[in-house]
Amino acid sequence: MTEIKLSKYLSLFKEVSIAPLIIFRIIFGVLMFLGTIRFISKGWIEQLYIDPDYYFGYLGFEWIRPLEGQLMYLPFLLLLISPLFILLGFLYRVSSITFFICFTYIELLDKSNYLNHYYFVSLIALIMIFLPAHRNFSIDTKIWPKIKTVSTKQWTISLIKLQLAIVYIFAGIAKLNSDWLIHAKPLKIWIQAHHNIPFIGPLMQQEWLAYLFSWTGCCYDLFIVFFLLSNRSRPIAYLFVIVFHLLTWYLFPIGVFPWVMIFSTLIFFSPKFHERILNLLSRSNWKKNVIENIKLSHTRKKIIISLLTLYIAIQIIIPFRHVLYPGNLFWNEEGFRFSWRVMIMHKVGLATFYMVDPKTGRESEINNSKFLTRTQEGQMATQPDMILQYAQILKNYHHGKTFHYGNQKFLIENPEIRAKIYVSVNGRPSQLFVDKKHDLTKLEYNLSHRTWLEPFNK
Amino acid sequence: MRVKRTIRVYLSLAILLLLNFSCKKDCDEVQPAFSKAVLLENVADNIILPALNDFESTLSSLESSFFTLQTDPNQESLNAVRANWKASYMQWQMVKIFDFGPIRTNGFKGAVGTYPTDTVRVNSNIINGGYNLSTADNADAIGFSALDFLLYRNDALIDFISNEEYFQYTLDVIQKMKNEFALVKSQWSTYNSTFIAGTGTESTSSFSLLVNEFNRDYELAKNGKLGIPIGAGTLGIQLPEYIEARNSGISLELLQESMRALRIVYMGNNSGSGLGFYDYLVDLEKSSLASTIDANFNQIINTVETFNGSLESEMGSNVSGLNELYNLVQSQVVNIKTDMTSSFGVLITYQDNDGD
Numbered sequence: 132m133t134e135i136k137l138s139k140y141l142s143l144f145k146e147v148s149i150a151p152l153i154i155f156r157i158i159f160g161v162l163m164f165l166g167t168i169r170f171i172s173k174g175w176i177e178q179l180y181i182d183p184d185y186y187f188g189y190l191g192f193e194w195i196r197p198l199e200g201q202l203m204y205l206p207f208l209l210l211l212i213s214p215l216f217i218l219l220g221f222l223y224r225v226s227s228i229t230f231f232i233c234f235t236y237i238e239l240l241d242k243s244n245y246l247n248h249y250y251f252v253s254l255i256a257l258i259m260i261f262l263p264a265h266r267n268f269s270i271d272t273k274i275w276p277k278i279k280t281v282s283t284k285q286w287t288i289s290l291i292k293l294q295l296a297i298v299y300i301f302a303g304i305a306k307l308n309s310d311w312l313i314h315a316k317p318l319k320i321w322i323q324a325h326h327n328i329p330f331i332g333p334l335m336q337q338e339w340l341a342y343l344f345s346w347t348g349c350c351y352d353l354f355i356v357f358f359l360l361s362n363r364s365r366p367i368a369y370l371f372v373i374v375f376h377l378l379t380w381y382l383f384p385i386g387v388f389p390w391v392m393i394f395s396t397l398i399f400f401s402p403k404f405h406e407r408i409l410n411l412l413s414r415s416n417w418k419k420n421v422i423e424n425i426k427l428s429h430t431r432k433k434i435i436i437s438l439l440t441l442y443i444a445i446q447i448i449i450p451f452r453h454v455l456y457p458g459n460l461f462w463n464e465e466g467f468r469f470s471w472r473v474m475i476m477h478k479v480g481l482a483t484f485y486m487v488d489p490k491t492g493r494e495s496e497i498n499n500s501k502f503l504t505r506t507q508e509g510q511m512a513t514q515p516d517m518i519l520q521y522a523q524i525l526k527n528y529h530h531g532k533t534f535h536y537g538n539q540k541f542l543i544e545n546p547e548i549r550a551k552i553y554v555s556v557n558g559r560p561s562q563l564f565v566d567k568k569h570d571l572t573k574l575e576y577n578l579s580h581r582t583w584l585e586p587f588n589k
Numbered sequence: 590m591r592v593k594r595t596i597r598v599y600l601s602l603a604i605l606l607l608l609n610f611s612c613k614k615d616c617d618e619v620q621p622a623f624s625k626a627v628l629l630e631n632v633a634d635n636i637i638l639p640a641l642n643d644f645e646s647t648l649s650s651l652e653s654s655f656f657t658l659q660t661d662p663n664q665e666s667l668n669a670v671r672a673n674w675k676a677s678y679m680q681w682q683m684v685k686i687f688d689f690g691p692i693r694t695n696g697f698k699g700a701v702g703t704y705p706t707d708t709v710r711v712n713s714n715i716i717n718g719g720y721n722l723s724t725a726d727n728a729d730a731i732g733f734s735a736l737d738f739l740l741y742r743n744d745a746l747i748d749f750i751s752n753e754e755y756f757q758y759t760l761d762v763i764q765k766m767k768n769e770f771a772l773v774k775s776q777w778s779t780y781n782s783t784f785i786a787g788t789g790t791e792s793t794s795s796f797s798l799l800v801n802e803f804n805r806d807y808e809l810a811k812n813g814k815l816g817i818p819i820g821a822g823t824l825g826i827q828l829p830e831y832i833e834a835r836n837s838g839i840s841l842e843l844l845q846e847s848m849r850a851l852r853i854v855y856m857g858n859n860s861g862s863g864l865g866f867y868d869y870l871v872d873l874e875k876s877s878l879a880s881t882i883d884a885n886f887n888q889i890i891n892t893v894e895t896f897n898g899s900l901e902s903e904m905g906s907n908v909s910g911l912n913e914l915y916n917l918v919q920s921q922v923v924n925i926k927t928d929m930t931s932s933f934g935v936l937i938t939y940q941d942n943d944g945d
Contacts, residue, residue, distance in 0.1 A: 320931070320932065320934045321790075321934050323873070323934065324625075324790045324933060324934035324935070325789075325790060326622065326623070326624065326625065327624060327625050327626045327788035327789075328789075333622055336622050336623070384790075384791060384792075477931060477934070479927050479930065479931035480927060481922060481923045481926055481927045483919070488824060491824070493824035493825045493826075494824065494825070495821070495822050495823055495824050495825075496816065496821045496822050497822070498812065498822060534823070534824070536820070536823040536824060536826035536828065537823075537826045537827065537828065539826055541824055553923045553927055554927070555927050555928055555931050558931065558932060560878065560928055561923055561927045561928050
């Protein structure tokens with residue numbers, strides 16, 4: 132079997148120290164716990180999942196709805212407890228499944244809140260379910276001593292490295308565009324806004340700095356993984372990781388993501404490094420170099436290889452799916468999400484919607500703030516799929532209702548929803564994005580190419 | 590060593606890029622770098638503080654002229670009160686832009702600037718007495734709009750003379766504004782340094798607040814002062830009961846003053862010599878956008894000038910003129926909210942959220 136040969140070549144089933152996995156589990160638990168505390172303390176549960184009247188679900192997942200009112204705190208409570216359990220290695224499978232389900236559930240509620248790093252956390256959480264990260268240094272091994280082991284199969288660690296590699300490399304590939312490389316946009320817009328920070332403020336207005344950041348950022352994303360993989364360059368590469376992510380943390384509002392990346396990339400370090408940390412943590416000696424040789428059956432190996440292949444294939448195909456669509460990716464956003472296009476675009480829009488009564492031909496300008504939160508409105512104004520979803524929200528709101536204005540009555544049935552939308556991409560003057568000529572309620576929301584957007588002029 | 594070589598390559602690449610780009614544009618044209626710190630200082634010292642001072646004195650004049658009306662109850666005294674009310678209301682058009690810091694924390698914008706007024710509520714307060722003007726229920730029974738009703742009713746003078754409760758209610762409304770503003774102003778003297786220091790990019794920084802509130806105030810003026818009354822949101826059916834300052838009929842003047850105030854903030858001051866958003870845009874090499882916004886403000890201000898009557902009378906006689914004016918005001922939104930704001934790298938949001 133060629134698959135098995137390849138797996139031998141990649142040493143997928145080689146027994147290696149489980150220490151890196153243990154450290155990764157602990158780090159993941161700590162960061163997710165702190166991340167949830169941060170989320171709750173900022174009042175985002177209310178703001179994002181209780182206050183809004185409407186939510187923008189993902190295509191095919193619109194049936195996923197927030198829980199009623201204060202019940203919405205429940206999944207967040209679980210997001211607080213499950214990382215602690217993961218960190219302690221207590222009821223690990225149940226905890227990691229709980230964490231994955233709660234986290235992904237919340238992310239699927241409203242695409243207005245989509246962030247690449249949330250998607251990353253969902254994927255890592257999914258992977259963690261299948262890893263034996265609790266089989267040492269855990270409460271589970273105290274309860275069930277039989278599961279304790281000092282080794283794991285190589286693929287369990289390689290998969291995490293590969294996931295990190297995918298994030299970095301695709302983020303790098305995404306930067307290979309003329310706005311980023313030739314015009315240093317959007318960084319030029321973003322970093323000049325920091326021109327009043329102490330000491331280095333005036334530098335931020337220098338054009339060359341935007342170019343330096345753009346190019347080094349692109350090179351960093353494309354190549355850092357390879358330097359992390361090599362034993363010799365790893366220490367210096369990790370220094371770059373720290374500096375790079377601290378810089379992004381300082382300059383941009385990207386929450387816990389820099390910390391997640393700084394700590395996750397520790398997985399690239401050698402087992403010895405991780406064993407040393409565990410020794411420090413436990414003040415006992417990690418049994419060194421005891422390699423258990425657990426034979427996996429041929430069928431199990433085949434299943435693992437198939438699943439890994441499938442997962443990796445999906446991970447590589449999804450970010451490239453945009454090639455199936457004509458037109459500008461930044462403008463049309465067809466195949467934009469789930470592709471590691473991190474901090475790559477400065478897109479701002481102004482959407483004015485109109486409800487037209489087909490019977491009288493009269494129209495009302497819509498006050499968006501009556502229906503959407505500021506975040507939702509901002510996201511909707513630049514994203515075509517959300518524009519269509521909002522049109523449906525407006526149609527459903529008005530349909531069948533009677534409106535009393537002055538001494539007149541209007542029974543609205545099947546209203547047309549039209550919009551005049553202007554969008555600015557990466558600091559260009561805004562251009563017409565959606566023309567008022569379309570009745571947006573008549574347009575299908577699906578994955579096919581959207582021909583109703585106005586063309587993008589460079 | 591392979592590693593050292595790769596690092597050397599990396600560093601030299603960085604240096605190469607640095608050399609390559611540093612002299613492409615900047616070396617020949619050395620401009621004084623723009624500073625948001627200077628802009629905020631200018632706005633604080635030369636626009637906000639004078640506006641707060643002027644507003645305070647107009648409120649004092651309003652109160653003292655109202656006392657004069659008490660001692661000397663005649664049409665002339667009432668006219669003086671009305672004139673002071675109008676002067677204060679006009680000054681408010683500038684102050685209301687700065688809905689952050691003490692103005693926000695004290696809920697001052699809502700307390701004085703809510704319109705239209707609930708006349709039923711005002712009347713029942715006067716008749717029943719025992720009112721607490723600070724409750725949410727009374728939010729639209731106070732402020733400039735309530736005074737528009739109280740001062741400009743047909744039998745206002747008669748009531749001021751003969752109806753003690755009517756007089757007292759009006760006085761309470763005036764003093765509430767004056768007292769609350771005294772608090773706002775005293776707090777502002779502390780807040781001022783915070784405001785000037787807030788040059789960051791986070792959504793809670795003063796610069797972001799200023800940009801956001803500038804936009805919000807513009808849109809509020811567009812909708813409240815014009816759009817809603819002329820029926821932009823109600824299938825073209827006019828809603829005269831939503832006209833701001835309907836009794837006095839000064840709504841178009843208020844609209845014009847509001848646009849003037851916004852323009853002053855935009856330009857950095859009246860003559861354009863202080864640093865404002867305009868100068869920031871110019872510094873970002875967006876001169877044409879900078880001028881377009883200024884030109885649009887001027888065009889709006891001049892267009893309002895061409896209307897002779899009150900908004901209510903124009904709504905009867907000049908619907909198309911008002912629609913044109915509305916479209917003009919509307920067309921400016923994209924310039925300031927999308928193009929200008931995105932150039933500054935400021936996000937239009939009140940939410941301190943993560944980006945990616």
